[in-house]
Amino acid sequence: MARNEEKAQSMLNRFITMKEEEKKKPKERRPFLASECRDLAEADKWRQQIMREIGRKVAEIQNEGLGEHRLRDLNDEINKLIREKTHWERRIVELGGPNYTRHSAKMTDLDGNIVDVPNPGGRGPGYRYFGAAKKLPGVRELFEKPPELRKRRTRYDIYKRIDASYYGYRDDEDGILEKLEGPAEEKMRAAAVADWMEMEEIKKEARRAVKSGEVAEVGLMSKILFEEEEDVVEEERKEREREEKEKEFVAHVPLPDEKEIEKMVLEKKKQELLSNDRGITKDSRSMIILDCN
Template sequence: MARNEEKAQSMLYRFREAKNAELGGSKKLERRPYRISEVTSLAEAEKWRRNVIGEISKKVSKIQDSSLSDFQIRDLNDEINKLMREKYRWEQQIKDLGGVDYRITGPKTFDAQGKEVPGARGYKYFGRAKDLPGVKELFQPQPLTLKEKTRAELYRNIDGDYYGYRDEEDGTLLEFEKEQENIAMAKALEYAEEDEEDSEHGMEVDGQTEKAKSLGTLYVPSQKEVEDYLVKRRKQAIIDRYVS
């Protein structure tokens, strides 16, 4: 029984081979070489590249089919990526054999149709694969979230300037302080001289002259006034530098 079945299979095979030959086909179904680097014929390498492109084209069209399940889409997308890698290897072999550099001059049709996730190392999603659960979210822009700094991170960037340790190194500030000190000293001397004259004429109030009282309440500039003065002086210094 097994012998008869074997004969039938053999006869069927020979019949198909004969019909294929009559139609002008080859007697043997050719497979693409597995070791691409061993193909030394430029014409053969070009032929197999076209063969791969034809297969990619069919699968890229098929992956648009709405009747496919998510599992089928994933498998088909994997197959397309595998064929894309094979196409690149054929193109590299063609270049090594002295042929066209398709990576520069060739059309980028399939590359444009596929979409790559950042960090995916060349893996692309085609057709409905881009809308698969877990994949679609990867292509959506992620909202920017401001990371709240901890107290330790805030203190890490604080230096001596924050505590005013280097204020004395600021020449402009020292100049302003010196100027205010001179003004205060001049007023103090003026008040002292006037107080001396008033005391000679007996113009004391509660054992203290009016001028002495006002001396004790000398005007102290506010922080904003100091800052405004410093800004003004720095602007003037810049102007003087460029004018001169």
């Protein structure tokens, strides 16, 4: 009995489902061409339908265990839907709707970096890879950047970057050095002026004491450097330099004069001739010696 009730219940369920499907409107089919649509609301509806299909297929393509062929087919289907979505978005703009292409998603590599979509044909969006399709053989190489070769800089490149700032000629342009040197310069100038005024006062006191015949203080006299004393020291130094220059070299061994040197050279030539020309006769030797004399 229980089995017959279950069968009846099953038949009832199928009957109810059939009646509900009869009440529904026939399922509309998306137009093959976007240009056939004349209503903006319908165009937006078909675009939303394509977006849902793309979302389902993108979620499915994340599974790496589907196999290479299934992954490639899914990736082709997604790219086909993306091209169709682009047509509908263009049609929506023609019907006066919003422009959805401004905020389209960018293509990323395995690390999440945005990359340019390859588009050799120059028509519409390029071919994209999604999910596990990025790891397929032959596809991974498209996303890998070649290692950058560090080019060695030449001497020309090095000197090309050297300007006035390298030598410190523009250090005063920023104003920092001027702010630091300004107070220091004022302090040094004030100290120099104070020292000069003090020395002038000391010299005046010393001259006044000399004229009046009084004895000047030892502390004041120790600070004074009279010009007469400076001139005397300078003259003594120049005199010593002059005396050192005027000192002549004294030879402790007698040196030969020019005549003695010529005679020695002549004797040496005679000896060389006599030693080299052994085959020459005695008369010829005497003639050579006479010629040398």
